Amino acid sequence: xxxxxxxxxxxxxxxxxxxxxxxxxxxxxxxxxxxxxxxxxxxxxxxxxxxxxxxxxxxxxxxxxxxxxxxxxxxxxxxxxxxxxxxxxxxxxxxxxxxxxxxxxxxxxxxxxxxxxxxxxxxxxxxxxxxxxxxxxxxxxxxxxxxxxxxxxxxxxxxxxxxxxxxxxxxxxxxxxxxxxxxxxxxxxxxxxxxxxxxxxxxxxxxxxxxxxxxxxxxxxxxxxxxxxxxxxxxxxxxxxxxxxxxxxxxxxxxxxxxxxxxxxxxxxxxxxxxxxxxxxxxxxxxxxxxxxxxxxxxxxxxxxxxxxxxxxxxxxxxxxxxxxxxxxxxxxxxxxxxxxxxxxxxxxxxxxxxxxxxxxxxxxxxxxxxxxxxxxxxxxxxxxxxxxxxxx
Numbered sequence: 001x002x003x004x005x006x007x008x009x010x011x012x013x014x015x016x017x018x019x020x021x022x023x024x025x026x027x028x029x030x031x032x033x034x035x036x037x038x039x040x041x042x043x044x045x046x047x048x049x050x051x052x053x054x055x056x057x058x059x060x061x062x063x064x065x066x067x068x069x070x071x072x073x074x075x076x077x078x079x080x081x082x083x084x085x086x087x088x089x090x091x092x093x094x095x096x097x098x099x100x101x102x103x104x105x106x107x108x109x110x111x112x113x114x115x116x117x118x119x120x121x122x123x124x125x126x127x128x129x130x131x132x133x134x135x136x137x138x139x140x141x142x143x144x145x146x147x148x149x150x151x152x153x154x155x156x157x158x159x160x161x162x163x164x165x166x167x168x169x170x171x172x173x174x175x176x177x178x179x180x181x182x183x184x185x186x187x188x189x190x191x192x193x194x195x196x197x198x199x200x201x202x203x204x205x206x207x208x209x210x211x212x213x214x215x216x217x218x219x220x221x222x223x224x225x226x227x228x229x230x231x232x233x234x235x236x237x238x239x240x241x242x243x244x245x246x247x248x249x250x251x252x253x254x255x256x257x258x259x260x261x262x263x264x265x266x267x268x269x270x271x272x273x274x275x276x277x278x279x280x281x282x283x284x285x286x287x288x289x290x291x292x293x294x295x296x297x298x299x300x301x302x303x304x305x306x307x308x309x310x311x312x313x314x315x316x317x318x319x320x321x322x323x324x325x326x327x328x329x330x331x332x333x334x335x336x337x338x339x340x341x342x343x344x345x346x347x348x349x350x351x352x353x354x355x356x357x358x359x360x361x362x363x364x365x366x367x368x369x370x371x372x373x374x375x376x377x378x379x380x381x382x383x384x385x386x387x388x389x390x391x392x393x
Contacts, residue, residue: 013300018060021059022061025054028054031321033353051263055267058277063282069127069207088132088135091392100116107346123199127199127202131200150278160175161249172195175272177195177271178192202273205282209229212226233283311393312378329349329353
């Protein structure tokens with residue numbers, strides 16, 4: 001049975017949901033006064049509310065990359081392999097350029113570009129290039145490669161743990177990451193946030209799951225595969241995490257309370273995304289897809305609008321958030337002397353500026369309202385115009 005609209009709707013709904021959560025994380029980055037300057041995942045200083053606000057947003061990047069792979073498969077249903085390969089490679093390279101120019105400026109507002117940030121758009125771009133090469137292979141080979149990367153890349157944790165000193169740029173780009181700075185000119189650095197090998201595995205596995213959405217694929221069978229695969233990944237996460245051995249570079253430990261011990265258990269490595277991180281995030285996403293094909297509500301309609309225009313949404317939300325931070329900066333009594341120097345990572349973001357979590361959540365909800373209308377307009381524009389350049393946005 002062919003259910004094209006329902007199929008696309010469920011994918012867009014999940015994408016829109018994680019993008020709404022992503023906006024919460026970035027709103028927190030700019031508008032939270034912070035808890036004494038500590039990482040909200042630091043169990044020695046955090047509170048349950050701070051921990052969960054940060055932790056829940058870990059679903060954003062892996063689900064977004066996974067769905068990018070799934071969308072690539074669906075795109076390939078109406079393209080030749082050569083055309084799909086060319087599109088993925090060119091779009092991937094385009095995303096890398098956008099990351100180090102438009103996105104980096106949106107984050108920093110520093111025209112001197114003291115840093116070039118290699119974040120999620122960069123990771124998606126490189127992953128798309130890799131997928132553009134891989135689509136020439138038979139489907140089963142792509143699936144095997146994806147599983148090997150996701151399940152095996154944590155073997156690299158062992159030489160990393162025994163390594164002393166800094167890592168090379170190539171090693172950081174491939175696997176280590178973790179916000180390393182690499183100078184390329186005096187006063188200018190590349191910052192590696194998202195190393196690419198694990199993300200390539202996630203986009204490849206997303207591509208493979210896209211096969212379930214072929215028009216003649218049985219709907220009930222698809223739901224069953226999605227559900228059992230998702231539950232299987234969740235169970236695999238629990239078992240492997242309990243063993244406290246492989247699959248994550250850091251072990252969980254007993255904490256001051258049962259709740260904080262649970263926090264330690266689910267606090268798995270995002271930079272780079274470990275095997276356990278991938279299971280914990282993609283597993284529930286598959287379960288969500290299994291149950292969301294026929295969801296119809298006002299909230300789902302709003303989220304679906306965001307999911308239809310992810311790149312447009314991403315760029316727009318960064319600039320709106322940072323412009324809002326500039327307004328707060330001056331409203332809080334800061335002056336031009338407090339903006340930050342040419343070498344500052346983020347301008348208009350002095351330490352301590354912002355609100356508590358309640359204020360952050362209110363600003364986040366306002367942000368989603370503001371984003372909805374331009375995203376709805378652009379989604380309508382894309383649906384009415386079959387132009388090649390729109391596929392790059």
